[in-house]
Amino acid sequence: RYLLSRKGPLAGKHVVVTAGGTQEPIDPVRFITNRSSGKQGYAVAQAALDMGADVTLITTPTALNAPCGATVIHVRTAEEMLHAVLTYSRSADLLVMSAAVADFRPAQSAEQKIKKTGKELALTLMPTRDILATVKEKRQQSGFPRHVIGFAAETEDLLNNAQKKLETKGLDMIVANNVSATDAGFEVETNRVSFLFADGRKIDLPLQSKYAVAERILEEALSWL
């Protein structure tokens, strides 16, 4: 880190990025997850590296190659991601929460593979903890992470829902993402998003690559960092 000191507008800044959908186990061979490829989060990590930041990427298993130069922390469940975020964002200048965190997990994970019976099987799901809500509490005590950006994945009423999340989660900015479009959001290479800011500003971006979206996100963060 000190030998290979980096250049760029984010040099000397520590950026923590989360990516991918968390995996909540049902039994040793099955899990519940979200429809997330990790592409937008990996693009944020790559763009932050390209701008000179020290990057910690907290990721669930994805089909993507880790960006070269990032410190990569592998997690599976929402609970594991929560602990990793709290640990690594303790000294972070910026946390970008791109991960699709499960809102529910199976109440129990069976120790052995559940065998088929030909009959119905009911799963009881429990709520997971909200990572950004926990980060908000820590940040009020310690001041870290200094800045936080969240995402809002919505299929309806995008801007109203995103605005509520911006406020309740205490974010500097939220990236509002309509995930019901076929050319933007889940799995594809492109994204069409709007930025909503704590100070009331709003920016609508045209359809563009996830890397270009990532650069725009970090350009906004540059003005605070």
Ligand code: CTP
């Ligand atoms: N998030 C989080 N912890 C969770 C769930 C979500 O930190 N347990 C984060 C996501 O990473 C994202 C933001 O909160 O940055 C919004 O996630 P989203 O799923 O859109 O909102 P939720 O608050 O989970 O509400 P809902 O899914 O009911 O719309």
Ligand code: CA
């Ligand atoms: Ca959710």
